[in-house]
Amino acid sequence: MGRPVEVSPLAWKLHLSLPETLLKGGESYAEGLLRAAEEAGVGELRLSLSAMRQLPKVLSSALDVTLTISDGRVISVEGGDTSGRLYGVALDLGTSKIVGHLVSLVDGETLAMASTENPQAVHGEDIISRITFALDGPGNLDELRRLLLEAVNRVLETLCAEAGVAPGEVYEAVAVGNTLMHHLFLGLEPSSLARAPFNPVIRQGLSVTARELGVAINPAGNVHLPALVAGFVGSDAVADLLATGLCDSEAPALLVDVGTNTEVFAGDREGVVACSCASGPAFEGAHVSHGVKAVSGAIERLRIDPETLEVDYEIIDDAKPIGLCGSAMIDALAEMWKNGLIDDLGRLNLDAETSRMRAAADGGEFVVAWSDAAGTGRDITLTQRDVEELLLAKAAIYAACSIMLRRQGLKAEELGRVYVAGAFGSYLDPESAVAIGMLPDVPAERIVFAGNTAVAGARMILLSTEARRTAEALAEGVRYHELSLDPEFNREFLNAVFIPHKEPERFPTALRLARRRPRSTRS
């Protein structure tokens, strides 16, 4: 998603026809050029060294020139009228994936999208293990920075090739990410992120030239890293707030960005509160027997027939199934619970009348797909341990939501929107998410699956200086709540391990579903 913005990027182009006298009077090239720009109604400008270096060559063959201007600085001078070609790139530096969108800064059109795995994964899947690695040896920080930069530059190369744009025509980049990715991209040692109070080295947004960072756009171009909220709430979250419009919303809203760390924001245009909780990588496919990311072959949604207990599923790219991704895990929990295959504590009902339920090590398993249909040649199952792992994850997410609502003095039914972002591919069933008690109980139509809102928010910041200012104000304005210091969190978490919750009256919708469950499994 992402909202439309007025196209007013930081970088813009100015086409100038210079007077013949420019090269004949007593002025320097720089003075003549800046005066001509001023006469064209532009305010006072400064010249970058690289633009100065271009002047003699360009002015020797043309009096018709195009300036690229960023933040009051002329960063490039080209011969002829190139004002129609000015590009920017929005980047989401994810722990597992780098995503980039190439955008025309003239009309705001998105010309290409590309992504690549984050190659830092060889040094740890999650944030904590990468921080540990970064601090473990003298060259490690540089190594992580190099890997990230190479991945970003690969994405940029793909984007430019796809859109037929030269890297030198890309003059702006906006990169959002969690605080660790932000620090690694800038080469900042993340030691302070390793211990309470998890303060980042810098919170404010900052701009660095592409040359200084080594980003493969025009070297004089500007790479902007929007402000962070706190140690575990990065600029990707700020981009989420921007893209969903939560920060401008009249009605209170909730934003849940699910990942290994899940960030939750609650608020409206009057103010936003935020927190981050460790929800584990289960919904991203890790620590679940047949869990996979939302890749080709992943089962992404499923239903269980209440009569036959047979499973019907949909697979990404219609391939042979290789495992379950996050959205299917949520569906599976919800469907198994509704159909009496697990109870409110998530215990498998081994007496269920289906061959799909069977005994196994550590308490049994439920067969989602049989081996003859599977791309792996093995039965795809959900085990008792998998269910427990998923319940821990959903409990942490709900507890965070619950505490955020309470701090804002909100009840679930007052929420105009619940935005869900994160590693769910292109789909998440809102009813399933409510049924298992992962999200507060609101009508399904108020739950919006927001996709990659981080890159959408980055694109807004890229395209609009107003959005850039808003992002800075947002990061400043969001009140961060440290869950690990909140005495209520543990009880909230324990109560949320139940399906849907230890206090089921919080989930009237789920209770209506439960009333249809076979009597034997009702608690």
Added chain:
Amino acid sequence: MGRPVEVSPLAWKLHLSLPETLLKGGESYAEGLLRAAEEAGVGELRLSLSAMRQLPKVLSSALDVTLTISDGRVISVEGGDTSGRLYGVALDLGTSKIVGHLVSLVDGETLAMASTENPQAVHGEDIISRITFALDGPGNLDELRRLLLEAVNRVLETLCAEAGVAPGEVYEAVAVGNTLMHHLFLGLEPSSLARAPFNPVIRQGLSVTARELGVAINPAGNVHLPALVAGFVGSDAVADLLATGLCDSEAPALLVDVGTNTEVFAGDREGVVACSCASGPAFEGAHVSHGVKAVSGAIERLRIDPETLEVDYEIIDDAKPIGLCGSAMIDALAEMWKNGLIDDLGRLNLDAETSRMRAAADGGEFVVAWSDAAGTGRDITLTQRDVEELLLAKAAIYAACSIMLRRQGLKAEELGRVYVAGAFGSYLDPESAVAIGMLPDVPAERIVFAGNTAVAGARMILLSTEARRTAEALAEGVRYHELSLDPEFNREFLNAVFIPHKEPERFPTALRLARRRPRSTRS
């Protein structure tokens, strides 16, 4: 020379004892540090990326830190109190020589001086041939820039080693030079300097990080290139004005910076006019049979005994003589003229009663030093052609002085000071310079040999932000007069080829000397 300035450099250090709570509150390192600085009474500061990168390491071991601040930006954070160690370097980028002074930015003391030949000389001795080379092939500009940068970095290395200073402790550099050196140092193509109206690419002063230019001081340090006056009047001239104090002088003064191109400034604190003339490299030793630079073994002053016509000379380093440097050439012309060995047109008097005067190809020669005394094993002579070459040079210099005085409405006797700078080593005899009509006829005590005023001016700009502002205003305020477009120049020049001048009444002092000349040579 160079005048004392209040030490108020752009870069300064701030020692801070940070509160224990810095690392415990909810602020980022950057916020905490900047707030502590603000509480110490410093205004609003920004942090450079490289300073940010230092924060985690420094703050993990010390709460006692020292910030280096330049132009409102924290460019470095060091542990402990290092506020006593902050250095800067003043550089003069000459066509033939690179000179550097290492200065403490705390107390203004000069700690080391060093110089090296400009290795660009392999691509041409003078400015025009280097411009030609620079424009001759695609890699040539880079080659000239690389040679200059390497020489500068060699000078910096020597300075630091001599003073026991680490390059990382040098946070500021100010580099002055003629417009070509300025352009080559910045990597600006000098094509516009090759043709009228000889406009530079940029005139204003500018600052670039050492990292961007590749200058071997602290990479986050600032390299400042003061403003230029015009295509042939560089920032070295601005530094001259500053160092001599001409720009602040109540009495009118003249500044003559002799080189292959000679710059002449006339004025006072009310205003300054400037011009540049091609005076050739004769005074620097080129195009003169036994001409040398002011190096070890150069004859730097000489007298001719009126009775015996024997020559008495002084040699740099008391070595065996290898040739005449500029100051000795001026002495030689003056002494030969006073003693009837040349006439007012510079013709050698081959009838003079001394074995030192002898016939030779192209009109004879005068032996300054005999081969048995010379370090070269050959007689050191001044030929008829040499004398002509020198008269052309002195005539151009005087013509420029004369026109500058006229434009300021000044007579020679109104001049409070005549400053002479340039390639004369450590000495120039003012009486000789007036006797041959190179400088306007003022009393000898008003003629000040100013030595390397360029590096002295650079040092003032380095040490004092007020001097830096003055330099910028000076470059802006000096009225440049294009001699090549002045219809009076040619006549002035022709009249000045005479000794002392076609209108000898302009040189009463010289005339008094002439009255003592043997009757036979008087015109």
